[in-house]
Amino acid sequence: MPNCGCETETMSHQILQYALSGLSTGAIYSLIGIGFAIIYNSTGIINFAQGEFVMLGGMMTYFFLSLLRLPMLAAMCLSILLTTAVGVVFERLAIRPLRNANPLSLVIITIGGSILIRGIAMLQFGKDTHSIPAFSSNEPLVIADATILPQNLWILGITFLIIAANRYFFYHTINGKAMRACSHNRRAASLVGIGVKRMVLISFAISSALGSIAGIITAPLTMTSYDVGIMLGLKGFCAAIIGGMSSGVGTVFGGLLLGIFESLGAGLISSGYKDAIAFIILLLILFIRPQGLFRKAETERV
C-alpha cells in the first residue's frame, strides 16, 4: 500500500493551526504581563488587580457600545481612559497611603482591590457574558492551510505596536528612563530629583492602560464578563514570571510561549488541561529558574 503521508500532514497542519491561534492569546498574555512587570519594577509589589483592568477594558467597551451606542473607536478610547483613571485612583487610595508597608501587605491589598473592582463591575454590568463586535470582518483568512480570524491579526498587530511604543518610551524618553532609573536605584533616582511617587503613579497609569487595551482587543474573540480578570490576570502573571519580570522582550516571549503551549496542549491533549498547562509551566519555572527564562542569574540590583 502506498504511503500517502496524510496522517503526518494533517498533524502538522493541526500544529500550525494551534500555534497560530496560540500566538494571539499569547500576545494578550504578554500585554497583561508587561503591566505586572512595570508595576513590580517601580514598587516591588505584584499587583493582582491587573486582571481587573483587563476586565474593565472589555466590559466598559461593551457598555459604551451597547447602552450608550457610541461608535467603536470612541467606546474603546473612553474605556481605556476610564480604566486608566481607575488605576490611578487605585494607586492614590490603596497603595500610596501605605507606601511604607511591607510588600506582602501591599500585595494583599491589591487582591482586596481586585475583589472590590470585580464586585462593583458585577453590580454595574451584571453577571452575563458579553461580546463586542470584531474590529473588521469575521471571515477567516487562510494562511498556509491554517485559518486565522482577522481579529487575531488585529490582536497581534496592536500588541506589537504597543510593545514597540513601550520600548520607545522606556529607552528613549526622559520620563521612561527616569522610571527605569527608579526601579534600578530608588535612592539615587530621588537624589537627582526624580519624584518616586510620581513614577509609581505613572506606572499604575501605564499598566492599567495596557491591561484595558488587552481586554478590549481580546473581547471580540473570547467574550468578556465581570470575572474574566481572574484567569487573564493569572496568565499574564505567568508570562511576567517566565520573562523574569522584565517589562520588555522577556515578558513578550513569556506570553507568546505560554499562549502557544496552552493552545497546543488544549488541541493535542485535551482542552480540559488548557488552564492547567499555564500553571504547570509557572510552577516549573519557579522551581527550576525562578529568575525567569530570559534573565541572567540575578545581576546586582541595589
Added chain:
Amino acid sequence: MLRVKNINTYYGQVHALKNISLHLRAGEIVTLIGANGAGKTTILNSLSGITPPRDGEIQFEGVTVNGFSPDRIVEMGISQVPEGRQVFKDFSVEDNLELGAYLRYRNKEKKSDIRKDIEDVFGLFPQLSGRRRQMAGTLSGGEQQMLAIGRALMAKPKVLLLDEPSMGLAPLVVQEIFKVIVNLRVKRSTAVLLVEQNARAALKIADRGYVLETGKVILEENARDLLENKDVQRAYLGRDKKEIWER
C-alpha cells in the same frame, strides 16, 4: 545661604543627630570630619530630605526646606553625590548625565542647553568623554565617582553635598577629583559640603570644617586651624599623641 539650626534626626529609636547647627556661605567649601558613625552622612541625608530631621530647621536662601521631598530639594538647588557613587549601572554614561538633568527636562528647559551642559561635564572630566556610550557599571571606581559628580552637577546645584568622594580610590584619582571640586568654586561658585574620611585632604581644600562626634558638633573652625589643632591631629589626622608632645 544654607543654615541648619538645631536639627535632630532619628533612625527609629536611635538619636543620630543631636542639635546639629551649621551653615554654609555661597561659594564656600566646608568639610565635616569625624569617625564612622559620627553622623556625617546622616547630616547630608537630612539636608537632602532622605532622612528628614524630626525637629529643628533647615533654611536655604531664606526658605525653610525641611519636610521637602528629596526631589523638591534638588529643585531648590541642593544636590547630593551619595556615598558609594550610586550611578545608574545599567545606563550609559550619557543617560546618567541626562537623568541628572531630569528636573530641567521636566521644567521644559531647552534641550540644547542641557546638551551643552553634558558637554561641559565631559570637559570637566575628559576621561568620561571617550566612554559616553559605555554602561556606567563598567567604569572604574574613579570614573564612576566622576560620573556621580557630573550627574549631580547636571541639576545646576548651588550647593553640592559630597559624601566620601575619595572612598576606595587611588591617591592620584583622589587628587584629580579634589582638583575639580576646587575648580567648581572658582568657575561656578558652587558651595560644597564635603564629608570625608580623608580628613587631611579635605581640610587642605576646605575653608572651614566641623568636627563631629556621636551626632554632635564638637568643634567648628577654619580649616587651617583645624589642621593645626592637636586634638584633631591626634584623633583624625593619624598623628600620634607622643609625636605631638615631643615636638
